Amino acid sequence: MTTPATPPRLELRHASKRFGEVRALIDASLTLRRGEVHALLGENGAGKSTLVKILAGVHQPDGGELLVDGQPCRFARPSAAIAAGIAVIYQEPTLFPDLSIAENIYMGRQPLDRIGRIRYDVMEQAVEEMLVSLGVQLKAAQLVRGLSIADQQVVEIAKALSLNANVLIMDEPTAALSKPEVERLFAIAERLRDAGVAILFITHRLEEVFRLTQRITIMRDGAAVHFAATSEMDHDSIVAKMVGRDLATYYPKVDVVPGEVALSVNKLTRRGVFKNISFDVRRGEIVALAGLVGAGRSEVARAIFGIDPVDGGEVLVQGKRLQLGKPALAVNAGLALVPEDRRQQGLALDLPIARNASLTVLARLGRHGLISANTERQLAAHWGGKLKLKAHTMDVAAGTLSGGNQQKVVLGKWLATNPHVLIIDEPTRGIDVGAKAEVYQTLTDLVQAGMAVLMISSELPEVLGMADRVLVMCEGRITADIPRSEANEERIMAAALGQAEQPLRRAA
Amino acid sequence: MNSIVHMPKAIPINSPTVPVEMTGLTQPASKTEPSRWFLFLGRHRESTLIAVLLALIAGTALASPHFLNLQNLRDVLLNVAIISMLTAGMTVVMLMRHIDLSISSTVGITAYAVGSLFVAIPGLPVPVAVLAGVLIGCAAGCINGALVTFGRVPSLVATLSTLYIFRGIDYAWVHGGQINATSLPDSFALLANGDVLGVPVLVLIALAVLTVIGYYLKHYRGGREFYAIGSNPEAANLAGIRVSRRVFKGFVLSGALAGLAGVLWLARFGTVDASTAKGIELQVVAAAVVGSVAITGGVGNVWGATLGALLLGVINLSLVVLKVSPFWQLAIQGALIVLAIATDTLLSRAIARWTMKKRDHGEA
Numbered sequence: 001m002t003t004p005a006t007p008p009r010l011e012l013r014h015a016s017k018r019f020g021e022v023r024a025l026i027d028a029s030l031t032l033r034r035g036e037v038h039a040l041l042g043e044n045g046a047g048k049s050t051l052v053k054i055l056a057g058v059h060q061p062d063g064g065e066l067l068v069d070g071q072p073c074r075f076a077r078p079s080a081a082i083a084a085g086i087a088v089i090y091q092e093p094t095l096f097p098d099l100s101i102a103e104n105i106y107m108g109r110q111p112l113d114r115i116g117r118i119r120y121d122v123m124e125q126a127v128e129e130m131l132v133s134l135g136v137q138l139k140a141a142q143l144v145r146g147l148s149i150a151d152q153q154v155v156e157i158a159k160a161l162s163l164n165a166n167v168l169i170m171d172e173p174t175a176a177l178s179k180p181e182v183e184r185l186f187a188i189a190e191r192l193r194d195a196g197v198a199i200l201f202i203t204h205r206l207e208e209v210f211r212l213t214q215r216i217t218i219m220r221d222g223a224a225v226h227f228a229a230t231s232e233m234d235h236d237s238i239v240a241k242m243v244g245r246d247l248a249t250y251y252p253k254v255d256v257v258p259g260e261v262a263l264s265v266n267k268l269t270r271r272g273v274f275k276n277i278s279f280d281v282r283r284g285e286i287v288a289l290a291g292l293v294g295a296g297r298s299e300v301a302r303a304i305f306g307i308d309p310v311d312g313g314e315v316l317v318q319g320k321r322l323q324l325g326k327p328a329l330a331v332n333a334g335l336a337l338v339p340e341d342r343r344q345q346g347l348a349l350d351l352p353i354a355r356n357a358s359l360t361v362l363a364r365l366g367r368h369g370l371i372s373a374n375t376e377r378q379l380a381a382h383w384g385g386k387l388k389l390k391a392h393t394m395d396v397a398a399g400t401l402s403g404g405n406q407q408k409v410v411l412g413k414w415l416a417t418n419p420h421v422l423i424i425d426e427p428t429r430g431i432d433v434g435a436k437a438e439v440y441q442t443l444t445d446l447v448q449a450g451m452a453v454l455m456i457s458s459e460l461p462e463v464l465g466m467a468d469r470v471l472v473m474c475e476g477r478i479t480a481d482i483p484r485s486e487a488n489e490e491r492i493m494a495a496a497l498g499q500a501e502q503p504l505r506r507a508a
Numbered sequence: 509m510n511s512i513v514h515m516p517k518a519i520p521i522n523s524p525t526v527p528v529e530m531t532g533l534t535q536p537a538s539k540t541e542p543s544r545w546f547l548f549l550g551r552h553r554e555s556t557l558i559a560v561l562l563a564l565i566a567g568t569a570l571a572s573p574h575f576l577n578l579q580n581l582r583d584v585l586l587n588v589a590i591i592s593m594l595t596a597g598m599t600v601v602m603l604m605r606h607i608d609l610s611i612s613s614t615v616g617i618t619a620y621a622v623g624s625l626f627v628a629i630p631g632l633p634v635p636v637a638v639l640a641g642v643l644i645g646c647a648a649g650c651i652n653g654a655l656v657t658f659g660r661v662p663s664l665v666a667t668l669s670t671l672y673i674f675r676g677i678d679y680a681w682v683h684g685g686q687i688n689a690t691s692l693p694d695s696f697a698l699l700a701n702g703d704v705l706g707v708p709v710l711v712l713i714a715l716a717v718l719t720v721i722g723y724y725l726k727h728y729r730g731g732r733e734f735y736a737i738g739s740n741p742e743a744a745n746l747a748g749i750r751v752s753r754r755v756f757k758g759f760v761l762s763g764a765l766a767g768l769a770g771v772l773w774l775a776r777f778g779t780v781d782a783s784t785a786k787g788i789e790l791q792v793v794a795a796a797v798v799g800s801v802a803i804t805g806g807v808g809n810v811w812g813a814t815l816g817a818l819l820l821g822v823i824n825l826s827l828v829v830l831k832v833s834p835f836w837q838l839a840i841q842g843a844l845i846v847l848a849i850a851t852d853t854l855l856s857r858a859i860a861r862w863t864m865k866k867r868d869h870g871e872a
Binding site for chain 2: 056058088103
């Protein structure tokens with residue numbers, strides 16, 4: 001216990017931040033003390049990553065106060081945060097693939113000799129020692145390109161360690177790690193904590209929260225809503241604070257009797273990415289594809305839709321064999337794919353809503369090869385109305401909409417093709433809670449009308465709340481097929497980590 | 509005191525590029541015989557370039573006895589010397605995932621400006637003339653850098669505009685005139701045409717410039733930042749690198765080298781008019797690309813780029829010696845560029861596939 005006399009190492013008070021129309025942070029507060037591991041919890045889109053980027057000096061808050069050791073300060077750029085002793089391990093590794101591990105770790109702070117030359121020997125020896133102490137078989141001079149996600153994460157950790165930081169922020173560091181790798185990370189975190197480092201730990205796995213952290217801050221809809229000692233909380237009370245509403249009405253799941261098989265995937269294989277993927281999705285059914293980031297789920301979806309090549313296997317839509325490798329044929333066969341990254345892959349951000357909505361059905365809308373703007377607007381207004389799209393007119397650029405409304409435009413675009421099978425990748429990533437509920441309602445309506453839905457999701461509450469059946473992938477294979485009645489967080493997580501199959505395989 | 513005396517121990521120059529096996533976390537490398545070869549090629553494109561260069565020279569020499577002589581060697585080296593300095597500047601810019609198309613206009617306007625300076629002040633010392641040329645190049649580089657960093661104009665568009673703007677100013681200024689060798693002092697012409705122990709001074713200058721830039725890129729923080737920015741701009745920002753500042757400096761460096769090249773161009777050819785060096789920017793980009801500087805940034809070095817320039821220079825000469833119609837020469841050059849890029853892509857794809865396969869086997 002720290003005495004109240006010493007100021008906290010880091011304190012954020014009532015910070016706010018907006019990006020265009022989107023209010024990412026409304027009222028975020030956080031207190032980090034020396035020698036503690038502090039959990040920052042909240043659903044995706046609650047504003048955790050924005051908060052991290054403010055602490056890292058990437059974003060500057062619109063309002064609020066930041067105090068380091070009790071002194072108000074402001075980070076104009078990332079180097080200012082680094083200088084203040086704050087190191088961040090981001091959700092996705094931020095490395096230079098073309099440079100060596102040693103250079104990645106020491107970029108901008110390389111040891112120099114008298115005339116300013118980089119001492120590669122000193123640098124590589126230091127990194128070599130660091131890698132040994134982390135217990136990994138990596139070489140300092142090795143290029144980062146070609147490393148696995150777990151190894152890249154290790155490089156990130158080494159980078160943070162080499163900074164001698166006294167504040168360490170870890171944004172979902174365990175998302176892509178196997179069990180022994182997580183244990184190794186925890187051992188390092190505990191060692192640092194005992195050395196007086198303040199650690200902010202973001203995760204979606206609540207068992208890790210109880211295992212590692214002393215205090216908790218919970219965020220919801222861009223605001224910090226609850227502060228507590230970890231020992232005062234339990235699993236259910238945390239989830240209730242995170243979601244902030246009754247779970248039963250949040251997921252409007254209705255029981256539908258599944259019809260005939262709409263999508264059948266048989267031994268689909270892409271070398272080095274996924275292997276022997278087989279499953280069926282029936283009409284009226286929502287099948288969730290769960291697993292860790294990097295398990296190959298999105299890649300399977302992309303292969304089914306014909307975007308990525310495959311090395312073997314077949315896909316049947318409505319009983320008919322689909323020629324793979326050609327997205328246009330997949331659309332004709334009645335497949336629709338709502339991608340994970342809607343800004344990059346789902347939308348033409350600069351085009352108006354109407355033009356976006358009509359992209360999938362241009363051939364049908366055209367008359368003598370010409371497309372009337374009016375027809376496009378009507379189409380967009382039709383689906384916009386059904387999906388409760390919030391926009392003044394159909395002529396504003398899609399990029400100006402909030403995340404939830406963008407997702408509705410992408411959905412509308414695909415529903416306009418009247419698909420039999422909807423593949424939707426991370427349906428609610430980065431959208432606010434209200435819009436989430438509407439997306440769930442839409443999915444429910446669609447399966448009631450007989451559509452087959454394959455939903456890729458990393459959010460366990462969403463998987464448990466919406467899916468009739470849960471397929472779990474681990475390292476390119478399906479490791480479990482769990483019906484709704486038997487699905488729970490522990491079973492899915494175990495399968496996602498590959499434990500159910502071969503418990504000791506990774507224990508090295 | 510003591511530590512300072514000890515410090516400058518020789519740094520192993522090759523240590524960061526030593527090929528290391530791509531160890532996965534899960535298993536040690538075992539059956540790697542055929543793949544090693546791939547990896548070696550992938551990491552050492554320079555050695556492939558040298559092999560291709562030697563094969564080309566040997567082939568042409570067999571086909572034509574007039575090919576191998578000192579005059580040809582001297583010609584190639586003189587031609588490549590100026591291009592290679594420009595290629596070094598382009599390498600720096602391309603490492604950052606940018607491009608500088610304006611260099612040919614900078615060369616042209618600098619050559620004319622320095623020539624005019626000699627006309628106006630006949631007794632101008634040579635070092636002052638060189639300095640003036642470099643400064644003019646720096647100014648041009650500043651304009652490019654400002655457009656790209658502060659103006660946030662994509663470098664392709666920014667330097668395409670300045671390519672036309674600088675050339676346009678050149679035309680308006682020159683107004684049909686030209687500078688003649690007679691207006692230049694003899695000591696200035698020696699800069700390009702003199703010899704030291706039989707080696708042309710111009711070649712020595714180019715070697716010195718390339719060595720300095722090559723060494724800087726490898727051994728200094730600033731140099732490594734060029735690589736970092738091109739490899740992952742977002743990560744460079746997060747690592748605390750002042751990205752805009754560094755990009756600006758890169759463009760200034762490219763401009764300065766173009767200015768120096770302009771002065772040397774004047775020294776070498778003596779006659780300069782408004783269309784001097786027109787079109788060489790694409791030759792320079794081609795040399796860098798053939799020299800395995802990645803257009804996507806983060807990969808490449810000055811020596812590879814110089815080999816690329818040398819290879820294109822030797823090909824040009826070979827085509828002349830072999831009496832290939834000059835109409836075909838451009839097409840053949842273009843085909844070679846495609847070949848170079850295709851080899852690069854296929855090679856890196858093969859490496860990627862091999863890595864994937866290995867991981868796959870490891871999991872099975």
